Amino acid sequence: xxxxxxxxxxxxxxxxxxxxxxxxxxxxxxxxxxxxxxxxxxxxxxxxxxxxxxxxxxxxxxxxxxxxxxxxxxxxxxxxxxxxxxxxxxxxxxxxxxxxxxxxxxxxxxxxxxxxxxxxxxxxxxxxxxxxxxxxxxxxxxxxxxxxxxxxxxxxxxxxxxxxxxxxxxxxxx
Numbered sequence: 001x002x003x004x005x006x007x008x009x010x011x012x013x014x015x016x017x018x019x020x021x022x023x024x025x026x027x028x029x030x031x032x033x034x035x036x037x038x039x040x041x042x043x044x045x046x047x048x049x050x051x052x053x054x055x056x057x058x059x060x061x062x063x064x065x066x067x068x069x070x071x072x073x074x075x076x077x078x079x080x081x082x083x084x085x086x087x088x089x090x091x092x093x094x095x096x097x098x099x100x101x102x103x104x105x106x107x108x109x110x111x112x113x114x115x116x117x118x119x120x121x122x123x124x125x126x127x128x129x130x131x132x133x134x135x136x137x138x139x140x141x142x143x144x145x146x147x148x149x150x151x152x153x154x155x156x157x158x159x160x161x162x163x164x165x166x167x168x169x170x171x172x173x174x
Contacts, residue, residue: 006061009091015052017075018134021045021084022127023060024068024167038167040070040127042136060086070167074134079163111156126166128154137162 013019022040043058060067069084071093084093128137139152156162 006059007063007086007089008057008059009086009089010055010057011071012050013054013056013073017073018054019056019071019073020129020134021058021072022070024070040165040167042127043069070165072129072134072163072165074129074131074163079131107156108158110158126164128156128162128164131161131163 011019011021021043023043025039025041027037027039043060045056045058048055048057063086065087067086069086069091071082071084073080073082082093084091086092129135130137137154137156139154141150141152143149144151
């Protein structure tokens with residue numbers, strides 16, 4: 001039987017709210033020339049219903065001593081963004097959440113969004129989420145003959161809004 005080395009923690013969502021959490025990974029110096037400075041990796045979770053509330057337990061495989069987390073809570077027509085740190089067996093969440101309305105990716109025609117280098121470990125610089133289901137838009141993979149690499153593109157459906165984010169340094173142009 002396989003064993004997983006990791007940690008877990010739980011968050012309870014009120015009715016009409018769905019929370020997803022991403023682990024923020026800083027790229028090692030030796031890979032910075034060909035990779036983005038930060039990548040994100042969505043945490044796996046299990047859901048348990050408790051009356052009108054949903055208890056979600058999130059899992060981190062092979063955690064570092066300190067893990068930086070991006071916490072997205074999707075509600076009707078808005079998302080609340082929090083940052084958190086997992087230290088030992090405690091999650092510390094920032095005291096002031098940042099509620100924002102969606103800045104949406106929207107088109108009346110089917111579109112493709114952003115070419116990015118494919119990484120088989122599911123770490124990537126950008127994530128696009130369907131706010132209705134909170135599921136990620138899965139990239140379509142292709143082989144770029146010019147660069148000799150496997151790359152990905154996300155295909156967006158017409159007449160539908162999406163939430164996209166990318167982790168960048170404070171001093172970079174956003």
